Amino acid sequence: MAKFPRARAWPRILLYIALIIVLTLGGIVWFDVLGLIDARAFFRPVLSLVGLAPRATPVPQESEFLLDSMRIQKLDESVNLRIAQLEQNREDLAQEREVFQQQLSELEEREEAQQDREKSFNDRLQEYDNRRANLIRISEDLTSMRPDDAVAILIGYDDQLLIDTLRVTQELADQAGELSLVSVWLSRMPPDRAADIQRKMAIKPPS
Structure with a gap:
């Protein structure tokens, strides 16, 4: 009578073990979905023993350093464009200054000629007087x-x-x-x- 209950207890023990394994695997999968753990890394040693290790996934090219590099490149392009605009503005100002200096020289020559004419007229008038x-x-x-x-x-x-x-x-x-x-x-x-x-x-x- 004492051995019969022990013989019937093994199936329940196996069932409990299987249930624990299923719950454990389900928890691992769920944690992987939530991003808390990496299930592939967890099972990789086990799968390697049986020759079923998953292929290594390529590392994505875009990373934080790549984004920083792109931002720096765009910033450099913006700075270079601004520098080009400033250079163009400087050349335009230089041309305008040259034109202004030429006009100023012409005005000074005209003023000097006018002063000479006035002086000559005054001299003639004084001479006449x-x-x-x-x-x-x-x-x-x-x-x-x-x-x-x-x-x-x-x-x-x-x-x-x-x-x-x-x-x-x-x-x-x-x-x-x-x-x-x-x-x-x-x-x-x-x-x-x-x-x-x-x-x-x-x-x-x-x-």
């Missing part, structure tokens, strides 16, 4: 003399100075409403010189 002042003084001096003495001085003048003196004398007499001595002086000059002076006064406008 000085010459007219001298002519007025000469005319006043000659008018205060006796006609013969004035004619003696006028004959020694060159034609241009003589003509300018006669014109200023006529102008001053007209402004004062007096009789001009120009006709008196011409009448007492040598006929040839008087005729030549009158011809030039009629042809040449006042200077």
Whole structure:
């Protein structure tokens, strides 16, 4: 009677062992699915004993270092593009500066030429004022003399100075409403010189 129960207990023991093995394998598979363990690495030593070791799976090429390398490459491309744009901007600014310098030089040359023209005009105007002042003084001096003495001085003048003196004398007499001595002086000059002076006064406008 005591041996019969022991004989019937072995199947239950084997069943429990099989159930434990199944639960263990199921747990291992489930943990592998969850990513907690690597079931292939766990079974690889056992499978190697029976010649059924799984083939090694290739390691993926993309890794964290590869991503960093790609990011660095894109950053380098962006920096190089920015550098190229800055270089282009620098060349454009250099060209604009060159054009500006050329325009500035032209303006300075024009301003210098304008200043030269103004100075030349002022010099001529000053010269004219000085010459007219001298002519007025000469005319006043000659008018205060006796006609013969004035004619003696006028004959020694060159034609241009003589003509300018006669014109200023006529102008001053007209402004004062007096009789001009120009006709008196011409009448007492040598006929040839008087005729030549009158011809030039009629042809040449006042200077």
